[in-house]
Amino acid sequence: MEVSAGLLLELGLLLLVLTVLGSGARRVGMSPIPLYLLAGLFLGQGGLAPVQATHDFVEAGASIGLVLLLLVLGLEFTVDEFTTSLRRHLGSAVVDLVLNSAPGALAGWWLGLDTVGILALAGATYISSSGIIARVLGDLQRLGNRETPAVLSVLVLEDFAMAAYLPVLAVLASGGTWWQAVIGVAVALGALSGALVASQRYGHRVGQLVSHPDAEQLLLRVLGLTLVVAAFAEFVHASAAVGAFLVGLTLTGAVAVRARDVLSPLRDLFAAVFFLAIGLSVDPSDLLPALPVALLLAVATALTKIVTGWYAVGREGAGPQGRWRAGTALTARGEFSLVIIGLVGTQHASLADLVTAYVLVLAMGGPLLARTPAPSLLVGGRVSRSGPAETGS
């Protein structure tokens, strides 16, 4: 076997850069995602130090990253959590969908994008980053807060909406006509409900199929099964991401927990490569012109998310400070907005620039916003008695 020293060296340096950026971001309580994107920008075409040897690896790694992101999302999903969330927060989910996809759709229409572009931008502004938000809630010790169940419920419902949305987008983006899209949606919804029923009834059987006490065996089996299903989904134009999500949904119980444990480090690695690849595909000189629109869109959709959180948590009787915390926590956008761009990016270069800039703004701004205290206007002008001791928690 011939070892390419150039590839190993470049890849190693790349990972070292990512880890330095990642740990720096963690130290100041930021998400590493925007930094991975920036790294990609600097290393891509038109950047400071374009990578060459690792290009193919990053390309291949990015599609695996996309598949793993959705697989782990599916593994984390349980029917119980979904049905409880749906029972309590169907109204919030509708408000969330309407308020947050509308600005994206309007902006897309104003920019003169085609149907696929408008749909993609609407999705990118709609979907919050459950990864970043879960991190922020943990870092700020808000898991015990009374508004947190509602925040997490909204996120679960968003994730589920993604499962129906991604195949539609994938079919339309691959140049399908409207009736192919309808069939694609029907197939996707059928597969989705099929996977849910299967996970309820036969989840343990599928589990037995892939389950193995040996972690290595489990990893290989789950990964192998997922890649095959993802490839098949891609083949019928339903997006590899959706296929992976379905596999994740079907696995339940102890197998899902163990699979999540063995897959998470792999997911982290390849997801970082995926974010890097998105950054690589964008030319930095195209990003700056996209920034003003991205900023405007970010401000508008940060406001709509605050309203969403305010409304959702208000239904559970939370006070104004709790409602503000919930709203601001939801503003972060990240991995899934980029997943959408990963699906349509190749044909819509300007859209990729816009959404990359948009995610850069809100993946950095969201966690910062979540730390800001509620404006006195919203909490009825009362000066909070809570001293500095609480601002950190």
Next chain:
Amino acid sequence: MEIEERLLPGVGLRYEFVNHRGARVGVVALRSGGFEVSLYEGDDPDLATSTFHLDPQEADALAQILGAPRISERFADLTREVPGLSAGQVEIKPGGTYADRPLGDTRARTRTGASIVAVVRGDNVIASPGPAEILRAGDVLVVIGTVDGLSGVVSLIASD
């Protein structure tokens, strides 16, 4: 006393109650095994204050202090009614023969006549586990059988 239970998607479960003095107490049972205990006081009714984190071991210790009835004691009450039957518990040690292997592999009933009626894993109890249940290090098996059967299971699990 009323305890409100809420699912925390992706995180675990959240319990909340108001104690007899009117203090609101919240407990989050994390999926990862630990617990977070908080109070809600001050003018923001939703903000968790004085939060402290317990890892599974600390939570166990605290539960013992608070006098949580131990599972096998409850089974002991049951076996008292049947002469000759007793209950015991056996822990799966890390690196032991049956760690990460299905329960069926122990063939405990065939070999000893004693039945494994529950597996206690952290704060979960898997009642009447099937043979496919994968045992993990730290699991405690609740065994019911004759005294000989019990010691048989103990030496079976401890063997390597």
